Amino acid sequence: MAPSSSRSEPQLSDVRASPVVALALLEAMRSADTPLETLEDEVLRHSLPRRLGLSDVVEGQIRRFRQLVDKKQPATARQLADLFALVDRRDDAPVVFSRAGRWLVHHEVTGGKERAGAVKMVMPAPIRRRMALRAAASLAGMVSPSGRTRTERGPLALVVEGSLPAYACGSSTGCHIVTAAFAETLQAYRLVDEDDTRSPAAHPMCESRGDACCIWRTVG
Numbered sequence: 001m002a003p004s005s006s007r008s009e010p011q012l013s014d015v016r017a018s019p020v021v022a023l024a025l026l027e028a029m030r031s032a033d034t035p036l037e038t039l040e041d042e043v044l045r046h047s048l049p050r051r052l053g054l055s056d057v058v059e060g061q062i063r064r065f066r067q068l069v070d071k072k073q074p075a076t077a078r079q080l081a082d083l084f085a086l087v088d089r090r091d092d093a094p095v096v097f098s099r100a101g102r103w104l105v106h107h108e109v110t111g112g113k114e115r116a117g118a119v120k121m122v123m124p125a126p127i128r129r130r131m132a133l134r135a136a137a138s139l140a141g142m143v144s145p146s147g148r149t150r151t152e153r154g155p156l157a158l159v160v161e162g163s164l165p166a167y168a169c170g171s172s173t174g175c176h177i178v179t180a181a182f183a184e185t186l187q188a189y190r191l192v193d194e195d196d197t198r199s200p201a202a203h204p205m206c207e208s209r210g211d212a213c214c215i216w217r218t219v220g
Contacts, residue, residue, distance in 0.1 A: 011146070012076065012077040012078040012081055012146065013076055013077075013078040014076070015076060015077035015078075015145050015146045016074040016075075016076065016077075016145065017074060017075045017076055017077045017079065017080050017142075017145040018074070018075065018142045018145070019065040019066075019068035019069050019073070019074065019075040020069060020104070020107060020108065020142065021075075021080055021100075021104065021142050021143055022061075022065045022075050022079060022080055022083055023062065023065045023066065023069065023107075024100040024101075024103045024104045024107070024177075025080075025083045025084070025087055025096075025097075025100045025177075026058055026061050026062045026065065026083070027062065027100070027103055028087075028096045028097070028099035028100035028103055029058060029087060029090075029096055030058060030059075030062070031099055032092060032095060032096050032099060077145050077146050077164060080143075080145070080164060080168070081164060081167065081168040082168075084164065084165050084168035084169055084174045085168050085169065087100075087174070088168070088169040088170075088171070088173055088174055093169075093173050093174075093176075094173055094176045097165070097173065097174055097175075097176035097177040097180070098176045098177070098179070098180035099180075100177045100180075101139075101176065101177040101178060101179065101180030101181035101182075101183075101184065102180050102181070102184045104139050104142070104143075104177070104181050105135075105139065105181050105184040105185055105188060106184075108135075108138070108139060108142075109135045109139070109184075109185060109188055110188050125191070128189040128190060128191060129153065129156065129189070129191060131189055132156070132185050132186055132188070132189040132191055133151040133153070133156060133158070134151075135185050135188075135189075136151070136158050136181065136182050136185045136186075137149050137150070137151050137158060139178070139181045139182075139185070140158055140160050140178050140181070140182075143164060143165060143177055143178055143181075144160050144162055144163050144164040144165070145164070146162055146164065147160050147161055147162030147163055147164065148160070148161040148162060149161075155217055155218045156186070156191070156217070156218040157215060157216065157217045157218070158178070158182055158215070158216040158217075159213055159214070159215050159216075160178070160213060160214045160215075161207075161212070161213045161214075162207075163175065163178075163206070163207050163208075163213075163214040165177055165178065166206055166207040166208040166214055167207070167208075169208065170208060171208050172203060172206040172208050172209065175203055175206055175208075175214060178203075178214070178216060179199070179201050179202075179203050179216060180201075182201040182216045183199050183200050183201040186200045186201065186218065187200065191218075192218075198219065199219065200218055200219055201216050201217070201218060201219060202216065202217055202218075202219045203215070203216050204217060
């Protein structure tokens with residue numbers, strides 16, 4: 001996907017972005033590359049180079065973006081785009097992007113005790129729907145800081161014009177981060193059946209496929 005004039009590299013470098021999104025991508029890579037157990041015949045010095053998430057480079061980047069978060073300083077959209085492109089080169093890119101989306105929800109929506117308590121409160125469904133859409137739109141705005149985000153209520157939908165993941169990856173693969181975040185947010189606000197194993201969110205339109213915008217809708 002060729003860079004558009006509205007999101008050229010100089011402009012991306014000038015757009016302030018949340019370092020939390022960068023952390024989400026890096027933490028998701030590290031999590032995906034952390035072995036559940038070390039096989040007896042595995043020589044770590046040979047296998048670790050294939051696990052970028054466990055490298056000193058990624059560890060250093062995690063420390064760097066954590067410092068930005070702690071100091072309340074911004075990253076840039078260019079830095080996020082580079083990380084999206086890095087993850088997109090992995091064979092397990094959809095899995096890593098999905099992990100990053102869920103990480104964002106836990107960090108930004110349900111991570112704090114106060115917020116987690118609010119999510120679990122018994123609230124009327126219309127209020128929970130409004131809160132879920134507001135939270136999902138906020139996360140989508142963090143992921144695409146130079147884009148325009150809006151929501152729809154019938155059915156619940158999230159619309160982004162100027163999707164950074166679609167731009168950076170040149171495909172819909174990077175958009176898994178928003179699909180997973182939208183689905184996790186719907187589940188956090190108890191807007192879907194907990195016993196349903198299907199994803200409650202779909203991504204029927206994507207800018208990387210030539211559509212006018214990226215759209216995520218509830219399923220079922």
